[in-house]
Amino acid sequence: xxxxxxxxxxxxxxxxxxxxxxxxxxxxxxxxxxxxxxxxxxxxxxxxxxxxxxxxxxxxxxxxxxxxxxxxxxxxxxxxxxxxxxxxxxxxxxxxxxxxxxxxxxxxxxxxxxxxxxxxxxxxxxxxxxxxxxxxxxxxxxxxxxxxxxxxxxxxxxxxxxxxxxxxxxxxxxxxxxxxxxxxxxxxxxxxxxxxxxxxxxxxxxxxxxxxxxxxxxxxxxxxxxxxxxxxxxxxxxxxxxxxxxxxxxxxxxxxxxxxxxxxxxxxxxxxxxxxxxxxxxxxxxxxxxxxxxxxxxxxxxxxxxxxxxxxxxxxxxxxxxxxxxxxxxxxxxxxxxxxxxxxxxxxxxxxxxxxxxxxxxxxxxxxxxxxxxxxxxxxxxxxxxxxxxxxxxxxxxxxxxxxxxxxxxxxxxxxxxxxxxxxxxxxxxxxxxxxxxxxxxxxxxxxxxxxxxxxxxxxxxxxxxxxxxxxxxxxxxxxxxxxxxxxxxxxxxxxxxxxxxxxxxxxxxxxxxxxxxxxxxxxxxxxxxxxxxxxxxxx
Amino acid sequence: xxxxxxxxxxxxxxxxxxxxxxxxxxxxxxxxxxxxxxxxxxxxxxxxxxxxxxxxxxxxxxxxxxxxxxxxxxxxxxxxxxxxxxxxxxxxx
Numbered sequence: 001x002x003x004x005x006x007x008x009x010x011x012x013x014x015x016x017x018x019x020x021x022x023x024x025x026x027x028x029x030x031x032x033x034x035x036x037x038x039x040x041x042x043x044x045x046x047x048x049x050x051x052x053x054x055x056x057x058x059x060x061x062x063x064x065x066x067x068x069x070x071x072x073x074x075x076x077x078x079x080x081x082x083x084x085x086x087x088x089x090x091x092x093x094x095x096x097x098x099x100x101x102x103x104x105x106x107x108x109x110x111x112x113x114x115x116x117x118x119x120x121x122x123x124x125x126x127x128x129x130x131x132x133x134x135x136x137x138x139x140x141x142x143x144x145x146x147x148x149x150x151x152x153x154x155x156x157x158x159x160x161x162x163x164x165x166x167x168x169x170x171x172x173x174x175x176x177x178x179x180x181x182x183x184x185x186x187x188x189x190x191x192x193x194x195x196x197x198x199x200x201x202x203x204x205x206x207x208x209x210x211x212x213x214x215x216x217x218x219x220x221x222x223x224x225x226x227x228x229x230x231x232x233x234x235x236x237x238x239x240x241x242x243x244x245x246x247x248x249x250x251x252x253x254x255x256x257x258x259x260x261x262x263x264x265x266x267x268x269x270x271x272x273x274x275x276x277x278x279x280x281x282x283x284x285x286x287x288x289x290x291x292x293x294x295x296x297x298x299x300x301x302x303x304x305x306x307x308x309x310x311x312x313x314x315x316x317x318x319x320x321x322x323x324x325x326x327x328x329x330x331x332x333x334x335x336x337x338x339x340x341x342x343x344x345x346x347x348x349x350x351x352x353x354x355x356x357x358x359x360x361x362x363x364x365x366x367x368x369x370x371x372x373x374x375x376x377x378x379x380x381x382x383x384x385x386x387x388x389x390x391x392x393x394x395x396x397x398x399x400x401x402x403x404x405x406x407x408x409x410x411x412x413x414x415x416x417x418x419x420x421x422x423x424x425x426x427x428x429x430x431x432x433x434x435x436x437x438x439x440x441x442x443x444x445x446x447x448x449x450x451x452x453x454x455x456x457x458x459x460x461x462x463x464x465x466x467x468x469x470x471x472x473x474x475x476x477x478x479x480x481x482x483x484x485x486x487x488x489x490x491x492x493x494x495x496x497x498x499x500x501x502x503x504x505x506x507x508x509x510x511x512x513x514x515x516x517x518x519x520x521x522x523x524x525x526x527x528x529x530x531x532x533x534x535x536x537x538x539x540x
Numbered sequence: 541x542x543x544x545x546x547x548x549x550x551x552x553x554x555x556x557x558x559x560x561x562x563x564x565x566x567x568x569x570x571x572x573x574x575x576x577x578x579x580x581x582x583x584x585x586x587x588x589x590x591x592x593x594x595x596x597x598x599x600x601x602x603x604x605x606x607x608x609x610x611x612x613x614x615x616x617x618x619x620x621x622x623x624x625x626x627x628x629x630x631x632x633x
Contacts, residue, residue: 080583080595083595083596083599086599086600086603087576087577087599087602089603090572090576090599090602090603090606091572091573091576093606093607093610094568094569094570094572094573094606094609094610094613097569097610097613097614098569222590222591223590223591223592224591225591226591227588227591227592227593248585248593248595249583249584249585249593249595250579250583250595251583252580252583254583255579255580255583256579258579258583259576259577259578259579262576262577263573263577289614289617290614292610292614293607293610293611293614296603296604296606296607296610297607299603300600300603300604303596303599303600303603304600307592307596
């Protein structure tokens with residue numbers, strides 16, 4: 001792998017990297033509003049993005065560098081099981097079609113910046129809102145760390161960073177520079193920076209995928225040859241388990257796992273703070289619905305990308321770390337200059353989500369921890385200042401995480417993060433449609449889901465790991481293997497429903513709901529919406 | 541779908557929550573879940589398409605189908621909302 005530096009590829013990579021850096025800093029002037037010192041401006045881009053900007057932003061946000069590296073890597077390693085990412089992203093859009101416009105409306109009406117803002121307003125419970133905020137921050141941190149893992153993968157294949165024996169500082173210097181730059185323009189431009197860079201990122205990604213999916217199969221002799229090579233590899237027996245190492249089509253035992261992973265991941269995706277941040281930055285309710293009809297273009301791309309995993313097998317790419325399979329395939333197949341383009345796509349693909357994630361986590365901290373618990377009288381300008389600083393801290397934290405700990409730690413936490421974030425769904429989506437749930441019941445359900453999910457994931461062993469070896473486990477009572485996050489979610493809902501009945505029966509005090517039914521359908525231009533935004537945090 | 545209540549011709553602006561159009565919207569949104577979660581219906585290799593096993597091309601095809609369904613749901617919803625708004629404005633005049 002580290003057989004010298006690929007000079008041409010590196011030069012192209014650096015060129016694109018410099019270009020987006022300049023864009024990132026200039027972004028602060030793009031669509032600049034008068035009131036710069038508010039969280040609506042820095043953290044939500046002035047809530048002004050139209051259909052196309054939102055499309056690029058959401059696409060750039062959800063389909064991260066890590067996705068591009070990890071999905072084909074999973075296919076490369078095990079075949080069919082890794083393809084669940086495709087049904088997962090198919091199911092996301094009908095889901096968000098139903099609930100996100102309601103969240104947009106109520107957030108616009110009341111000036112909510114985060115999901116926790118909404119939960120606090122709806123249920124009148126700072127405790128519940130804190131639970132949602134902490135879960136969001138915990139789930140986002142390892143996700144940012146994984147973006148770094150994505151950049152590291154391409155740097156590694158390009159031969160940058162030296163061999164094993166170079167001093168750690170030289171080895172990690174490229175990564176440090178990339179992240180320093182990212183941190184600086186996120187700090188100065190806020191959400192506008194990733195929104196602008198997302199254009200470059202997605203254009204590059206689309207070009208690379210289209211070229212890869214046409215060029216590589218031709219070089220490898222067509223899909224017939226690709227899949228027969230893959231079938232051959234997967235039929236080999238794994239020495240540790242005595243079973244085949246993978247399969248081209250999931251067996252009967254695998255169907256439950258496949259379906260629950262797809263459903264659970266689809267439910268979880270829009271609970272992540274960064275998805276919500278990108279959504280709330282859109283200009284109107286309609287922008288969101290229209291986006292659910294054009295975002296699936298990314299799913300198609302993801303499906304094609306997943307097939308690259310098979311191509312890596314057919315091309316004879318042999319890597320110990322599956323994460324390197326796709327970068328290595330690109331380097332083996334493409335001319336050097338185009339390898340540079342492909343690597344730039346992955347590298348920039350890491351910067352966009354990392355910026356949005358750090359903004360989202362910072363907003364959660366500022367609004368739902370700092371303002372709610374530390375300084376209730378913070379002005380919008382102070383909020384923005386805190387958010388900017390926290391976005392830096394979050395990134396430094398993620399960097400420290402990746403540099404000091406083994407990569408598998410970040411991957412384990414990311415796995416846990418998915419399980420955790422799903423546990424905020426009853427409060428958030430439940431709250432959008434009904435006020436029936438009791439706030440304490442929701443908190444108890446959340447706690448049960450978190451504890452079950454964590455314990456269950458801890459207990460999963462794999463041939464290489466004793467704990468956190470995977471995200472699926474036998475579902476109690478059904479006996480099939482299913483996604484832990486979904487099982488935890490079902491437990492969470494059951495606990496919430498039962499306790500709501502109990503709490504209502506004993507007359508436990510309900511929180512104050514500051515929203516009213518028509519808030520959930522309000523649109524831009526309606527009274528009190530959009531034309532003049534309510535002061536941040538002023539409530540009603 | 542036939543069991544959806546007919547729109548009442550009541551003089552009040554109160555309109556039913558469930559209408560045939562909304563049932564169709566719901567079906568459009570639910571269909572991908574049925575298709576994708578029923579994994580055993582597509583967990584097979586044949587028939588293949590230009591060498592790609594059924595399992596893979598079928599799911600990719602569903603990306604397109606679900607997009608079309610969401611688009612239909614979106615159009616119907618727009619029309620539903622416009623109709624309601626017009627009725628409401630007409631009644632309040």
